[in-house]
Amino acid sequence: MSNNPADLAPAPWWERGVLYQIYPRSFQDSDGDGVGDLAGIERRLDYFVDLGVDAIWLSPIFPSPMADFGYDVSDYVGVDPLFGSLEDFDRLLAATHRRGLKLLLDLVPNHSSDRHAWFIESRSSRDNPKRDWYIWRDPGPDGGPPNNWISDFGGSSWEWDETTGQYYLHAFLKEQPDLNWRNPEVRAAMLDVMRFWFDRGVDGFRIDVLWHMVKAEDLRDNPPNPDYRPGMGDMNRVLQLHSTDQPEVHEIAAEMRSLADQFGERLLVGEIYLPVERLVRYYGVDAPGVHLPFNFQLIDLQWNAAAIGEAIQRYEEALPAGGWPNWVLGNHDRPRIAAKVGEAQARVAAVLLLTLRGTPTIYYGDEIGLADVSIPANEVKDPRELREPGIGLGRDPVRTPMGWDGSPHAGFTSGKPWLPLHVDWPRRNVEAEIANPGSMLGLYRALLALRRSETALSEGGFELVNSQDDVLAYRRSQGDTCIFVALNLSGERRAITLPSGELLLSTIDHGESDGSLRPNEGIILRMAD
Ligand code: GLC
Ligand code: MG
Numbered sequence: 001m002s003n004n005p006a007d008l009a010p011a012p013w014w015e016r017g018v019l020y021q022i023y024p025r026s027f028q029d030s031d032g033d034g035v036g037d038l039a040g041i042e043r044r045l046d047y048f049v050d051l052g053v054d055a056i057w058l059s060p061i062f063p064s065p066m067a068d069f070g071y072d073v074s075d076y077v078g079v080d081p082l083f084g085s086l087e088d089f090d091r092l093l094a095a096t097h098r099r100g101l102k103l104l105l106d107l108v109p110n111h112s113s114d115r116h117a118w119f120i121e122s123r124s125s126r127d128n129p130k131r132d133w134y135i136w137r138d139p140g141p142d143g144g145p146p147n148n149w150i151s152d153f154g155g156s157s158w159e160w161d162e163t164t165g166q167y168y169l170h171a172f173l174k175e176q177p178d179l180n181w182r183n184p185e186v187r188a189a190m191l192d193v194m195r196f197w198f199d200r201g202v203d204g205f206r207i208d209v210l211w212h213m214v215k216a217e218d219l220r221d222n223p224p225n226p227d228y229r230p231g232m233g234d235m236n237r238v239l240q241l242h243s244t245d246q247p248e249v250h251e252i253a254a255e256m257r258s259l260a261d262q263f264g265e266r267l268l269v270g271e272i273y274l275p276v277e278r279l280v281r282y283y284g285v286d287a288p289g290v291h292l293p294f295n296f297q298l299i300d301l302q303w304n305a306a307a308i309g310e311a312i313q314r315y316e317e318a319l320p321a322g323g324w325p326n327w328v329l330g331n332h333d334r335p336r337i338a339a340k341v342g343e344a345q346a347r348v349a350a351v352l353l354l355t356l357r358g359t360p361t362i363y364y365g366d367e368i369g370l371a372d373v374s375i376p377a378n379e380v381k382d383p384r385e386l387r388e389p390g391i392g393l394g395r396d397p398v399r400t401p402m403g404w405d406g407s408p409h410a411g412f413t414s415g416k417p418w419l420p421l422h423v424d425w426p427r428r429n430v431e432a433e434i435a436n437p438g439s440m441l442g443l444y445r446a447l448l449a450l451r452r453s454e455t456a457l458s459e460g461g462f463e464l465v466n467s468q469d470d471v472l473a474y475r476r477s478q479g480d481t482c483i484f485v486a487l488n489l490s491g492e493r494r495a496i497t498l499p500s501g502e503l504l505l506s507t508i509d510h511g512e513s514d515g516s517l518r519p520n521e522g523i524i525l526r527m528a529d
Contacts, residue, residue, distance in 0.1 A: 309467020
């Protein structure tokens with residue numbers, strides 16, 4: 001036992017807790033316009049309590065022309081009328097807190113909308129005081145763009161501005177000009193934005209594309225990607241060596257962190273797609289960075305016990321001292337887990353997500369087993385799909401409305417949903433699944449309850465036991481309690497020597513377990529002393 005009082009302090013809420021991502025357009029509509037809104041979310045708050053999560057993160061709700069569905073912000077300190085008003089937000093936040101839940105917003109600091117007042121000024125003339133708030137450059141030697149950088153949505157990252165005769169940089173759409181984070185005025189302005197929401201009581205932020213925020217000072221060309229093949233998406237023609245993940249980004253993360261810390265136990269989660277060794281630097285280099293750099297490995301990895309086992313080990317080993325892990329199965333940008341591995345394995349994946357060491361984030365709809373919804377060509381909304389159609393980059397399929405009940409439009413809206421519902425909504429909805437404990441929702445609720453009652457699962461140590469022959473097995477332990485998790489990642493029976501103990505949960509609710517793992521079975525048991 002240590003005598004250090006810090007060791008006796010309870011873990012912060014976000015280490016013990018579970019996060020839940022809401023895509024506000026698709027969660028619950030309250031006014032019949034077919035688009036979800038804040039009043040709709042407020043109506044559903046008890047759902048989170050019953051489910052057993054601790055915090056909700058809302059994808060952007062700020063005023064926006066919606067070129068990238070809210071990731072193009074035209075005012076960082078307001079609410080888009082589509083979602084409601086600032087008063088609606090305050091009411092939602094108070095109602096969230098009354099239920100003991102936390103609320104995170106989505107900060108989009110890398111770029112604003114081209115309709116933001118800052119950019120309108122910046123583009124008005126070369127000597128405007130806000131000119132240097134964005135990244136402007138003269139044409140390259142050949143009269144074309146200043147360098148070879150490619151937008152994540154395809155095409156050059158540079159847009160020509162006729163009025164002032166220069167190009168501006170945009171890592172995403174041309175409607176999303178990149179802010180110049182080397183300019184101290186930009187930093188100060190964005191910290192003020194964070195202060196505005198912290199003062200209102202927001203419990204933290206998910207920070208959009210954190211690793212993009214600083215670019216190499218000389219904006220030199222990116223190297224070609226030797227592994228590029230057509231069909232991978234235009235952005236992959238080059239490696240984003242100089243356009244992302246620059247050392248100075250860690251100073252910015254540290255400034256944001258020190259601001260957050262002034263407000264008590266607030267949480268910063270960073271969106272970062274990088275290999276693990278570079279990802280973990282976002283915990284902080286010289287000073288603390290974000291609390292949780294999102295760990296997206298389960299999204300990208302093949303569904304294979306050996307690959308997942310190795311990734312878990314490497315991640316655990318790469319974590320800096322005091323760095324708390326986290327895991328994600330899906331988000332509003334990537335294929336859903338049920339589409340990737342099928343429904344039976346999505347149940348196994350749920351056990352994995354909620355029993356690994358670290359804070360899990362659940363993407364709305366995954367808990368009812370929602371899969372990707374195919375969108376007819378004439379209903380495509382996502383600019384990413386519209387810019388590079390037909391190669392599977394579109395994100396509409398993972399952003400479709402939540403299914404609540406068997407009433408018209410699944411109880412999502414009284415109007416026409418902005419994206420089509422999943423075809424099986426009459427049976428795949430919250431009301432129907434609550435009535436059936438064997439459902440995906442029943443499984444999620446059982447897992448979340450177990451995670452809450454067994455601190456070995458939420459806070460305990462992790463030890464990998466097996467990752468061969470399609471079986472991933474590990475122990476989670478704290479004090480005298482040891483929990484054993486065994487997951488069959490195949491659709492066939494797998495032999496395994498199970499320790500003796502009490503079976504706490506199986507993904508298969510029928511038939512007898514015979515000491516081996518049944519097809520697609522995941523089990524949790526408490527080991528006998
Ligand atoms: C992030 C968001 C994505 C958005 C992009 C540009 O990756 O998750 O939805 O399109 O940033 O803001
Ligand atoms: Mg609405």
